Amino acid sequence: MKYLPFSLSLVAGFALIWVLSTRWGNIPPMGPFMDPDGGFWAQAERQPFSNLADKLPGLMDSVEVYFDDRRVPHVFAQNDHDLYYMQGYLQARDRLFQMELQTYDAAGRLSELVGPSLVERDRQSRRWGMVFGAEQALAEVQKHEPSWLIFKAYSAGVNAYINSLESEQYPLEYKLLDIAPEPWNPLKTALLHKNMTRTLAAGNSDISHSNTLAYFGPEFIEQFFDKDHNLLDPIIPISRSWDFERIPVRLPDTLFVPKVARGVQPFPVPEGIGSNNWAVSGDKTASGYPILSNDPHLRLTLPSIWYEIQLFAPGINTYGVSLLGAPGVVIGFNEQVAWGVTNVASDVLDWYEIRFENEEKDRYWHDGEWKPTTKRIEEIEVRGGETMVDTVVYTHHGPVSEVKSGNMHEQVGATEPIYHALRWIAHEPSNEIRAFYQLNRAKNYDDYVDALTHYQAPAQNFVFASVEGDIALWVNGQFPNKWDGQGRTVSDGTDPLYDWQGWIPREHNPHIKNPERGFVSSANQESTAPDYPYYMDDVYASFERGRRINDRLSEMYEITKDDMQALLMDNYSYHASEILPSMLEWVKTDSLYPIQIEVLDSLKAWNFYNNAPYRAPSVFRSWWSELYESILVDEYNADFPLRAPARDRLVQQLKDNPNFWMVDNQTTQGVETIQDLATISFKKAFDNLTESYGSWSDDWDWGWVINNNIPHLTQTNGLGALNLYSGGGIESVNATQGSSGPSWRMIVELGSEIKAWGVYPGGASGNPGSPNYDSMIESWRTGELYELRFYKEPPLDSDISLGQESKLLVKWSLHP
Amino acid sequence: MIILFLLIAGNAFILNLVLPWWSVVLPGLFFGYRMHETPIRAFGIGFLAVFLAWGVHSLYIHIASDGILSARIAELFGLMQDWVLIVITAVIGGILSGFATLTSSLLAQSRNKKY
Numbered sequence: 001m002k003y004l005p006f007s008l009s010l011v012a013g014f015a016l017i018w019v020l021s022t023r024w025g026n027i028p029p030m031g032p033f034m035d036p037d038g039g040f041w042a043q044a045e046r047q048p049f050s051n052l053a054d055k056l057p058g059l060m061d062s063v064e065v066y067f068d069d070r071r072v073p074h075v076f077a078q079n080d081h082d083l084y085y086m087q088g089y090l091q092a093r094d095r096l097f098q099m100e101l102q103t104y105d106a107a108g109r110l111s112e113l114v115g116p117s118l119v120e121r122d123r124q125s126r127r128w129g130m131v132f133g134a135e136q137a138l139a140e141v142q143k144h145e146p147s148w149l150i151f152k153a154y155s156a157g158v159n160a161y162i163n164s165l166e167s168e169q170y171p172l173e174y175k176l177l178d179i180a181p182e183p184w185n186p187l188k189t190a191l192l193h194k195n196m197t198r199t200l201a202a203g204n205s206d207i208s209h210s211n212t213l214a215y216f217g218p219e220f221i222e223q224f225f226d227k228d229h230n231l232l233d234p235i236i237p238i239s240r241s242w243d244f245e246r247i248p249v250r251l252p253d254t255l256f257v258p259k260v261a262r263g264v265q266p267f268p269v270p271e272g273i274g275s276n277n278w279a280v281s282g283d284k285t286a287s288g289y290p291i292l293s294n295d296p297h298l299r300l301t302l303p304s305i306w307y308e309i310q311l312f313a314p315g316i317n318t319y320g321v322s323l324l325g326a327p328g329v330v331i332g333f334n335e336q337v338a339w340g341v342t343n344v345a346s347d348v349l350d351w352y353e354i355r356f357e358n359e360e361k362d363r364y365w366h367d368g369e370w371k372p373t374t375k376r377i378e379e380i381e382v383r384g385g386e387t388m389v390d391t392v393v394y395t396h397h398g399p400v401s402e403v404k405s406g407n408m409h410e411q412v413g414a415t416e417p418i419y420h421a422l423r424w425i426a427h428e429p430s431n432e433i434r435a436f437y438q439l440n441r442a443k444n445y446d447d448y449v450d451a452l453t454h455y456q457a458p459a460q461n462f463v464f465a466s467v468e469g470d471i472a473l474w475v476n477g478q479f480p481n482k483w484d485g486q487g488r489t490v491s492d493g494t495d496p497l498y499d500w501q502g503w504i505p506r507e508h509n510p511h512i513k514n515p516e517r518g519f520v521s522s523a524n525q526e527s528t529a530p531d532y533p534y535y536m537d538d539v540y541a542s543f544e545r546g547r548r549i550n551d552r553l554s555e556m557y558e559i560t561k562d563d564m565q566a567l568l569m570d571n572y573s574y575h576a577s578e579i580l581p582s583m584l585e586w587v588k589t590d591s592l593y594p595i596q597i598e599v600l601d602s603l604k605a606w607n608f609y610n611n612a613p614y615r616a617p618s619v620f621r622s623w624w625s626e627l628y629e630s631i632l633v634d635e636y637n638a639d640f641p642l643r644a645p646a647r648d649r650l651v652q653q654l655k656d657n658p659n660f661w662m663v664d665n666q667t668t669q670g671v672e673t674i675q676d677l678a679t680i681s682f683k684k685a686f687d688n689l690t691e692s693y694g695s696w697s698d699d700w701d702w703g704w705v706i707n708n709n710i711p712h713l714t715q716t717n718g719l720g721a722l723n724l725y726s727g728g729g730i731e732s733v734n735a736t737q738g739s740s741g742p743s744w745r746m747i748v749e750l751g752s753e754i755k756a757w758g759v760y761p762g763g764a765s766g767n768p769g770s771p772n773y774d775s776m777i778e779s780w781r782t783g784e785l786y787e788l789r790f791y792k793e794p795p796l797d798s799d800i801s802l803g804q805e806s807k808l809l810v811k812w813s814l815h816p
Numbered sequence: 817m818i819i820l821f822l823l824i825a826g827n828a829f830i831l832n833l834v835l836p837w838w839s840v841v842l843p844g845l846f847f848g849y850r851m852h853e854t855p856i857r858a859f860g861i862g863f864l865a866v867f868l869a870w871g872v873h874s875l876y877i878h879i880a881s882d883g884i885l886s887a888r889i890a891e892l893f894g895l896m897q898d899w900v901l902i903v904i905t906a907v908i909g910g911i912l913s914g915f916a917t918l919t920s921s922l923l924a925q926s927r928n929k930k931y
Binding site: 002003005006009010012013016017020021030031032034035036038039040041043044045046172716717718719768769770771773 | 832833870874878880887891905915922923929
């Protein structure tokens, strides 16, 4: 009895320790997390970033790294191995969690980290064959000795950093999730590329297009999806002629009609993922040398998708942004050339309806015979749950997913499972790192063209400019050679005529060098005019950004960096200028309140710029989306996905024929006119804005309504940058809107002394406890650019800060 | 009493630098057994010692880092004020040490009892 109080206290103490060391839901284990020495407090950066001289095992020779005032590392190595070893080490040091998260996601392993909530996403990743694709790529990389060395050196660098970590040094996110980093390997680098391919080249509307064709008929397709907007200005100027015959392909007599399917759309890509790039020739610039500019638009997150770095070693001196998890520079420049990328929306992903012999799925019908499948067992480990086992069946097309059937008209009851096989460029053997390896070292146009031949996916418009004065743009990637319309709908998996029959030869890819107009540009619009001999697809960005850039560049001369900067931040809305005047004519003012008339007047006075302090862009956008909705709502009321017309196509249609058949709401008795819809939708827009932002005031500023938020990668509260008062719009050159926008803005002025400027919404460090976590966001928001410090030789010791006196440069001297 | 307080606070701080978070219970366990305090006082002294050790430590980090991270973590936990985070940190440390000191003082007391 006498030990009872002691025992109770002891048990209570142990219980306390257990409670504090356990993760409750999303709440991290509070004991280790709050520990001032080892918990989150350890990530609160409080030491000044300072010089260092140290051993780094694994290096072959000594390396110097100079960190500039934005903490961008400039790596000076004496061989390729050490260069990429350091890139791996530094990226891991600044962004380890991001590197791991992206590759866990690509591999379909997120459930391992967070539990059952992400099992479905993981399963889709497995069914899309992401790891299969990465394995194909890695096999290809190993065939090219220099690439394989880089992969290994980079991995070793990442691991050197991981191995140096004690658990209290783990980045914040590891502590929040109560996990530990795992060793890096080259497959993860390949997975990262597959993740980019999924972000940029997984767009497809095969199922919805098939359904739309079956539901509305071919005339509808022609009207809304085949024709281009009359202001479309393709990437390769219309004047370009093609002096080759296409490689012929055999095509089926009639188009296969697939079963109507609901399908799955597991990886939706929001509009706003696009990009701009351009280069102007020396004839149009004040300096007489070309200027190149690029702003890739992506999901904006903290930390940023990009990592800025200078890489210097014998045979290479390049500066730009790299992806976390991959060696080399993706967008940047060297002493002779500059390059940048925008996405190509060509169709490199097709679904095939598969006929299996039976539910065993051991054989499928193709080319008049039963062919064997292969199976891949996918084990999805689930944190706090049972491992899920999924068998993914592979045909020669690719991995198979089961999709749900959809019902159309009286054909109710189509309940049998439908199987779609995925044919996707991401499953092809490829070695993109080799392309960047060569591009980073390119000296002229020919080197650039040669580098591009090694790049397959995700296809990009590679813009180029050189000190020699060349400008060029290649629509570059591996493109299947398709018959007209092939893969636009779900394909017949049994008929070889629907297989990808080969590739467009690289030299036939759309491209242009030194065009007469003195500039090249791209903004994700159609690659070419219709006379280009090959079929590449129809899901390109609306015409607006591309047209605006070309309009502006055509009329600009004596161009300087400041002109390019202004164009990067250009908020003009072609969309509004095209349709708003008509909308203002249609709206019936007699039923409006005085305050609504006042709002209308502000629209009439608007100059079509999506600038932050204007209220008109908020009203226009809300009005347009209500109008769009009200036109489509009755026709598009189906329980299977249908493909909706693009914004610019509907605008064109409304301008040509305001009362075309879709305007009338078929579910009502009377006949609605465009005047009715315009008025109703205007009132709705007014009500919506009033509900969200209060009465007509500065709170309606587009700067707020744009809803520009940059969340943390995991959407964790407190770790993002929210409510950034910004201008822009998805149809403007400055394509900021919501959580998408310019993820890196760069201008490079070629010349004997290359000058460059850049900014991205984030900072070098991925640590939320570092001042460098979000230090560039304000400059990014206001359109400022930093001059990039591009060293042609290692900086002098006199530039290096001693103690805290000067913040110019911090030097790390590392040796093996 | 002051001595016990200083011994626990100082040793907890030092141990925490080299050992994991739960090591802050060790000084309380060790010194609480030797210093004969009543259970309530033992708990109070143990609590206060690490409350202050962790509180001051985290307050120092908060100030030295301009509160950048504490503001974010406070928002993450839905706290209105950053300083609450420091209090929570201190309380967690304090409670751990309080129970440790209490436990060992109760053990010492029990061993001295006849029945």
